[in-house]
Amino acid sequence: MSKLDDLFPKTFVNVNGNITNAVDAKISIFDRGFLYGDSIYEVTLTEDRSIIFWEEHLDRLENSAHLIGLPLSLTREQITEEVKKTLVKANLERAYIRLVVTRGEGIISLDPNTSTQNNFVIITRPFPPNPSEWYQEGVKLCFVSVLRNDKRSVDPNAKSGNYLNNVLAINEAKQKGFFDALMVNKDGYVTEGTTFNIWLVKDGVVKTPSLESGLLKGITRTKLLKIIRENNIPFEECSLTPDDFHQADEVFMTASTKGIVPVNRVDEYHYNVENFKRVKELTTYYQGMVESLKNDQKYRY
Amino acid sequence: MSKLDDLFPKTFVNVNGNITNAVDAKISIFDRGFLYGDSIYEVTLTEDRSIIFWEEHLDRLENSAHLIGLPLSLTREQITEEVKKTLVKANLERAYIRLVVTRGEGIISLDPNTSTQNNFVIITRPFPPNPSEWYQEGVKLCFVSVLRNDKRSVDPNAKSGNYLNNVLAINEAKQKGFFDALMVNKDGYVTEGTTFNIWLVKDGVVKTPSLESGLLKGITRTKLLKIIRENNIPFEECSLTPDDFHQADEVFMTASTKGIVPVNRVDEYHYNVENFKRVKELTTYYQGMVESLKNDQKYRY
Numbered sequence: 062m063s064k065l066d067d068l069f070p071k072t073f074v075n076v077n078g079n080i081t082n083a084v085d086a087k088i089s090i091f092d093r094g095f096l097y098g099d100s101i102y103e104v105t106l107t108e109d110r111s112i113i114f115w116e117e118h119l120d121r122l123e124n125s126a127h128l129i130g131l132p133l134s135l136t137r138e139q140i141t142e143e144v145k146k147t148l149v150k151a152n153l154e155r156a157y158i159r160l161v162v163t164r165g166e167g168i169i170s171l172d173p174n175t176s177t178q179n180n181f182v183i184i185t186r187p188f189p190p191n192p193s194e195w196y197q198e199g200v201k202l203c204f205v206s207v208l209r210n211d212k213r214s215v216d217p218n219a220k221s222g223n224y225l226n227n228v229l230a231i232n233e234a235k236q237k238g239f240f241d242a243l244m245v246n247k248d249g250y251v252t253e254g255t256t257f258n259i260w261l262v263k264d265g266v267v268k269t270p271s272l273e274s275g276l277l278k279g280i281t282r283t284k285l286l287k288i289i290r291e292n293n294i295p296f297e298e299c300s301l302t303p304d305d306f307h308q309a310d311e312v313f314m315t316a317s318t319k320g321i322v323p324v325n326r327v328d329e330y331h332y333n334v335e336n337f338k339r340v341k342e343l344t345t346y347y348q349g350m351v352e353s354l355k356n357d358q359k360y361r362y
Numbered sequence: 363m364s365k366l367d368d369l370f371p372k373t374f375v376n377v378n379g380n381i382t383n384a385v386d387a388k389i390s391i392f393d394r395g396f397l398y399g400d401s402i403y404e405v406t407l408t409e410d411r412s413i414i415f416w417e418e419h420l421d422r423l424e425n426s427a428h429l430i431g432l433p434l435s436l437t438r439e440q441i442t443e444e445v446k447k448t449l450v451k452a453n454l455e456r457a458y459i460r461l462v463v464t465r466g467e468g469i470i471s472l473d474p475n476t477s478t479q480n481n482f483v484i485i486t487r488p489f490p491p492n493p494s495e496w497y498q499e500g501v502k503l504c505f506v507s508v509l510r511n512d513k514r515s516v517d518p519n520a521k522s523g524n525y526l527n528n529v530l531a532i533n534e535a536k537q538k539g540f541f542d543a544l545m546v547n548k549d550g551y552v553t554e555g556t557t558f559n560i561w562l563v564k565d566g567v568v569k570t571p572s573l574e575s576g577l578l579k580g581i582t583r584t585k586l587l588k589i590i591r592e593n594n595i596p597f598e599e600c601s602l603t604p605d606d607f608h609q610a611d612e613v614f615m616t617a618s619t620k621g622i623v624p625v626n627r628v629d630e631y632h633y634n635v636e637n638f639k640r641v642k643e644l645t646t647y648y649q650g651m652v653e654s655l656k657n658d659q660k661y662r663y
Binding site: 064065068069074076083084086087088089090091092094095096097098099102129130157159161166167168169171172173174182184206207208209210211213214215221222223224225226227228229231232235247255256 | 365366369370375377384385387388389390391392393395396397398399400401403430431458460462467468469470472473474475483485507508509510511512514515516522523524525526527528529530532533536548556557
């Protein structure tokens with residue numbers, strides 16, 4: 062067995078309509094995603110054979126495409142069809158889905174107009190439950206020296222194949238022994254984690270960095286804001302400093318493949334996850350919302 | 363014939379030691395270069411079967427690897443051997459070489475420590491002379507709204523696979539009808555073009571943005587600085603604004619695959635390329651330096 066067979070059992074990959082196993086899933090080295098990171102992507106999962114928040118992921122894919130000026134050569138319906146085909150082939154109750162769209166291949170030139178035919182890659186693989194310790198005990202995060210990309214350079218709200226900024230950030234956190242990294246912008250305000258949004262609770266008020274700080278508008282973030290509004294939970298979307306997190310009563314992260322994860326430590330500041338009342342309340346609401354999606358016929362496979 | 367056959371005649375690609383034509387040159391979609399732009403690269407050319415400034419490109423590759431914490435699993439000698447093997451197979455007098463090194467494949471995780479075996483990709487193809495108009499008439503450039511990546515986010519001095527910043531910049535320039543783009547940093551100081559360094563001459567003094575502004579230390583740039591010093595040409599490496607370029611007597615760009623190219627226009631400011639005395643002087647020196655390399659046995663193939 063090759064290394065990829067070991068790493069990716071029961072994994073199926075759809076490259077422009079051709080579904081193969083992990084080992085045979087290849088792309089031209091002239092693809093602009095490979096050469097320049099000139100691509101966009103989405104990640105979500107399925108529960109009970111239903112794709113979670115797929116409509117919202119397609120909306121965001123279109124927004125990312127718009128932000129980097131990448132014309133999509135397949136419609137939402139065609140993309141969904143290909144995703145479903147791959148999921149049917151993979152035959153998994155609970156799957157991880159990664160959809161990557163690149164600007165395709167052309168002459169070697171930075172000019173994006175030299176390449177007009179997208180490459181579509183869909184990865185589906187089993188998605189076992191995340192470690193229960195994450196949710197029971199929390200995870201530890203730290204602020205790193207790497208600044209989040211400036212909105213005027215590469216907008217963090219475009220979910221693109223340029224993730225070196227985040228790779229450098231998580232590497233710094235791992236070297237310091239932390240689970241993952243939090244990044245500030247050039248003005249010192251908190252933006253987000255490497256692949257997640259970040260939140261705090263202080264005196265009962267839920268707070269998260271506003272979009273102006275330069276961050277990805279996470280889908281779990283948007284859903285949680287909806288829950289917060291509908292339930293009249295005190296809330297602020299605002300500029301936050303690392304110290305606001307250090308002095309918080311509760312800290313948590315959100316991500317599509319993780320849901321709501323409590324944070325037990327930020328830098329040298331520790332929190333008592335057992336006493337996280339708001340996090341528990343929000344988690345219950347969020348799980349109810351995900352549960353209700355399982356009956357959504359539109360994105361079943 | 364496939365599209366890639368048309369686009370890349372006489373092109374040979376070496377992927378981890380296996381040399382193929384352009385169409386068959388593929389990489390796993392799990393490669394971190396493809397997924398995150400987690401890669402570094404170098405581009406150079408050959409003249410009369412000799413690789414130009416190869417020592418310096420290897421130095422820079424090692425520096426890029428250092429800046430993004432990517433351990434290289436081949437030595438300089440092994441990399442050079444693979445490049446030469448590919449050039450021998452391609453059998454070209456004058457070739458374009460692109461070397462891409464990625465962090466390889468691992469589980470899907472941003473954490474770079476989850477993948478430890480590099481993928482090496484070497485592209486060699488014929489490199490016809492650049493259009494003579496570039497050198498005789500000059501090219502037109504414009505400043506764009508896209509800011510060059512901040513050094514503290516993704517250092518522009520790491521020549522990495524995260525080139526979306528530059529793709530967005532050139533796209534803006536092309537849409538405005540220009541040849542290519544110039545970028546400033548967040549403080550408004552000029553950094554570089556999308557794939558080249560930028561220079562001006564004012565009252566006989568040659569000036570180029572200093573490294574502090576956040577730019578790639580181009581190899582042609584370094585060579586030209588050497589020529590300038592050796593010939594006692596008045597010179598400044600300093601902070602420059604777009605207006606310094608607008609008010610300049612001569613403007614030119616440098617890049618490994620282009621050499622020295624005069625600029626006939628920046629934004630709405632026009633220059634008379636025929637009167638570019640310094641550019642002509644520097645070009646003569648530079649061509650002499652490149653000519654002398656053709657006898658360098660070490661990097662002949």
